[in-house]
Amino acid sequence: MSEMLEETQTSPGSAEHAGSQPHRVNEDAESEWAEDAQANAAAFALVEDDPEPLVVNGEPEGASIKFVRTGESTGGRYLMAKVEIPPGSGPPLHLHTLTDEWFYAPEGGIVMLMGTKKYKDLDQPPNVAGRDTIRMIPMKKGSLVFGPRNHIHGFLNVTNKTVVVQLVWTPDTPGESILGYFKSIAKPMLPGVKGALNNPIVQLKAVSEAREFGMMFSTDFWSYAEKVEEGVAPFGKNLPGLIKLFKSGEGSKVSAPTGFPGAIY
Numbered sequence: 001m002s003e004m005l006e007e008t009q010t011s012p013g014s015a016e017h018a019g020s021q022p023h024r025v026n027e028d029a030e031s032e033w034a035e036d037a038q039a040n041a042a043a044f045a046l047v048e049d050d051p052e053p054l055v056v057n058g059e060p061e062g063a064s065i066k067f068v069r070t071g072e073s074t075g076g077r078y079l080m081a082k083v084e085i086p087p088g089s090g091p092p093l094h095l096h097t098l099t100d101e102w103f104y105a106p107e108g109g110i111v112m113l114m115g116t117k118k119y120k121d122l123d124q125p126p127n128v129a130g131r132d133t134i135r136m137i138p139m140k141k142g143s144l145v146f147g148p149r150n151h152i153h154g155f156l157n158v159t160n161k162t163v164v165v166q167l168v169w170t171p172d173t174p175g176e177s178i179l180g181y182f183k184s185i186a187k188p189m190l191p192g193v194k195g196a197l198n199n200p201i202v203q204l205k206a207v208s209e210a211r212e213f214g215m216m217f218s219t220d221f222w223s224y225a226e227k228v229e230e231g232v233a234p235f236g237k238n239l240p241g242l243i244k245l246f247k248s249g250e251g252s253k254v255s256a257p258t259g260f261p262g263a264i265y
Helices: 002-008 017-044 179-187 202-206 241-251
Strands: 055-059 064-069 078-086 093-097 100-105 110-118 130-137 144-147 151-157 163-170 215-217 226-228
Touching: 017 144, 017 241, 055 179, 055 215, 064 179, 100 110, 100 151, 100 202, 110 144, 144 241, 163 241, 179 202
Parallel strands: 130 226
Antiparallel strands: 055 064, 064 078, 078 163, 093 151, 093 215, 100 144, 100 163, 110 130, 110 151
16 A cells, blocks of 8 residues: 555656646747747848838828838848837738738737638639638747738737837739838828828728739628637748848849839839
8 A cells, every 4th residue: 555655646647747747848838939039030130121211101000111121122032011010900801912921020919810721813802712710829029920922811919009010021023012002002101200090091092902912901800701710820930931031132132123113212
């Protein structure tokens, strides 16, 4: 009996082990997350902002958008923006057919919304071709998510303060760049002016002009979404692809040809 008692007290299933094992798992998870965030930050540190970035306001979520790199300085490889997202705001579900996109949350506070179904083209929107299951991915500080073209996505600021999200679109070449879209729906902001416009007119224009730039926006969440579930990013973060993109862009700092969509007139 004493041997059985001793075995019970020291077995992996004892209260001592049961209490310590989840603690170790949590520590391992936090350590892995910290390393992941550090790697993501190191990737974005490879990029130096353009000296005079274009700043606009009035995107669907009422955000202030600073385009810190354009195809002018990346050889058409990518377009990058730092976006200030107001509390409780975020773009409606939408998809791109011409560009892939990365979403980086240096401050966290964002819930990413990502579909898994691939839509062929603009003539087969989700409300026609079939709605998608939308996955919710909480983005901690330093999180990175990859969104390939032709897949539904969106995101939401779930905090009570404005947070910054960095977005990267590739490519940023004539005929594929979406910079013209943002310039079309919003007027440039004066230097030093903060805040953003968020009104129905701007939102309507944002949705109606999207098709010209290879995008389509939902006018109602459930017109694109069939159901919502929690989970991990279905396409990961594709950090190697992002690093390769950044390095190729840094090695291509050349003047854009006349009429390049990144040009500021």
